[in-house]
Amino acid sequence: xxxxxxxxxxxxxxxxxxxxxxxxxxxxxxxxxxxxxxxxxxxxxxxxxxxxxxxxxxxxxxxxxxxxxxxxxxxxxxxxxxxxxxxxxxxxxxxxxxxxxxxxxxxxxxxxxxxxxxxxxxxxxxxxxxxxxxxxxxxxxxxxxxxxxxxxxxxxxxxxxxxxxxxxxxxxxxxxxxxxxxxxxxxxxxxxxxxxxxxxxxxxxxxxxxxxxxxxxxxxxxxxxxxxxxxxxxxxxxxxxxxxxxxxxxxxxxxxxxxxxxxxxxxxxxxxxxxxxxxxxxxxxxxxxxxxxxxxxxxxxxxxxxxxxxxxxxxxxxxxxxxxxxxxxxxxxxxxxxxxxxxxxxxxxxxxxxxxxxxxxxxxxxxxxxxxx
Numbered sequence: 333x334x335x336x337x338x339x340x341x342x343x344x345x346x347x348x349x350x351x352x353x354x355x356x357x358x359x360x361x362x363x364x365x366x367x368x369x370x371x372x373x374x375x376x377x378x379x380x381x382x383x384x385x386x387x388x389x390x391x392x393x394x395x396x397x398x399x400x401x402x403x404x405x406x407x408x409x410x411x412x413x414x415x416x417x418x419x420x421x422x423x424x425x426x427x428x429x430x431x432x433x434x435x436x437x438x439x440x441x442x443x444x445x446x447x448x449x450x451x452x453x454x455x456x457x458x459x460x461x462x463x464x465x466x467x468x469x470x471x472x473x474x475x476x477x478x479x480x481x482x483x484x485x486x487x488x489x490x491x492x493x494x495x496x497x498x499x500x501x502x503x504x505x506x507x508x509x510x511x512x513x514x515x516x517x518x519x520x521x522x523x524x525x526x527x528x529x530x531x532x533x534x535x536x537x538x539x540x541x542x543x544x545x546x547x548x549x550x551x552x553x554x555x556x557x558x559x560x561x562x563x564x565x566x567x568x569x570x571x572x573x574x575x576x577x578x579x580x581x582x583x584x585x586x587x588x589x590x591x592x593x594x595x596x597x598x599x600x601x602x603x604x605x606x607x608x609x610x611x612x613x614x615x616x617x618x619x620x621x622x623x624x625x626x627x628x629x630x631x632x633x634x635x636x637x638x639x640x641x642x643x644x645x646x647x648x649x650x651x652x653x654x655x656x657x658x659x660x661x662x663x664x665x666x667x668x669x670x671x672x673x674x675x676x677x678x679x680x681x682x683x684x685x686x687x688x689x690x691x692x693x694x695x696x697x698x699x700x701x702x703x704x705x
Contacts, residue, residue, distance in 0.1 A: 441607065
């Protein structure tokens with residue numbers, strides 16, 4: 333394919349999404365290397381992100397660009413190259429989220445620096461979607477999310493809670509301080525364990541360095557806030573069995589997760605390569621099948637648009653703090669992280685992906701009365 337023909341084909345696709353090459357609107361692409369047209373046409377989502385990291389193109393409002401691409405479903409009009417086909421086949425042949433690989437996400441993503449995450453995430457150190465209904469800023473929205481979880485699970489003083497994938501312990505700290513709960517959290521990140529224990533010092537909280545599959549005990553509540561994206565479709569049933577094993581018969585289970593509109597076996601190839609290794613998003617059907625026979629679904633709440641606002645708040649913090657981290661991480665990291673945060677915001681804005689909170693109980697238990705909004 334010649335440069336001119338590739339440019340013509342690319343221009344036609346861009347116009348379909350309302351985007352102009354080298355246009356003057358914030359969401360228009362500014363091309364610096366004419367080879368980018370064929371590269372993206374051949375490589376799709378992976379090439380789009382990689383070529384941005386390489387500086388082949390720029391866009392002032394990346395979030396709006398990705399919003400328009402996904403809203404118009406341009407990804408269905410770009411052919412799949414061998415790398416994407418292998419990406420899909422690999423996820424179907426192998427269990428990419430098996431126990432021996434569980435700690436890769438901690439090492440490659442969550443352990444890049446607690447100082448970096450402190451600046452980006454704000455006071456709560458909560459790296460999941462905030463709840464913005466009555467909030468004026470990120471810190472208030474994250475506290476509202478944590479309180480929403482506590483109310484949905486009917487948390488009371490003295491209850492024992494298991495937090496699978498506890499991050500830096502933001503929920504554990506809040507539940508212990510505000511509700512008088514005893515919390516055990518598990519995470520695959522050494523950095524999260526270190527800072528989480530510091531944040532929760534003096535509280536009835538234990539944070540352990542282990543995979544969720546190795547959690548043990550009996551708890552009044554078993555929750556996860558942002559771990560299902562790392563579990564993998566081959567392990568959803570295992571996850572539910574772990575929850576069932578650790579939950580008392582009269583207990584309540586809770587899941588907070590990003591969700592996909594379709595059932596798939598892998599995720600965006602750029603995101604899994606550069607941001608969340610072995611990650612994938614569950615669908616309603618996949619979660620439903622995994623919980624079948626083990627749990628009754630009590631409530632399923634979608635507030636995906638709140639993640640758009642959360643990501644934009646993180647991005648603002650990231651930009652404000654970047655001068656402090658510029659020498660440590662470098663320009664390629666900056667472009668990678670900018671693309672990650674803004675492309676995710678665009679994905680939620682387009683309703684391409686969702687944010688779900690799910691409340692579950694064991695069969696035979698009376699329906700609980702919980703505050704669900």
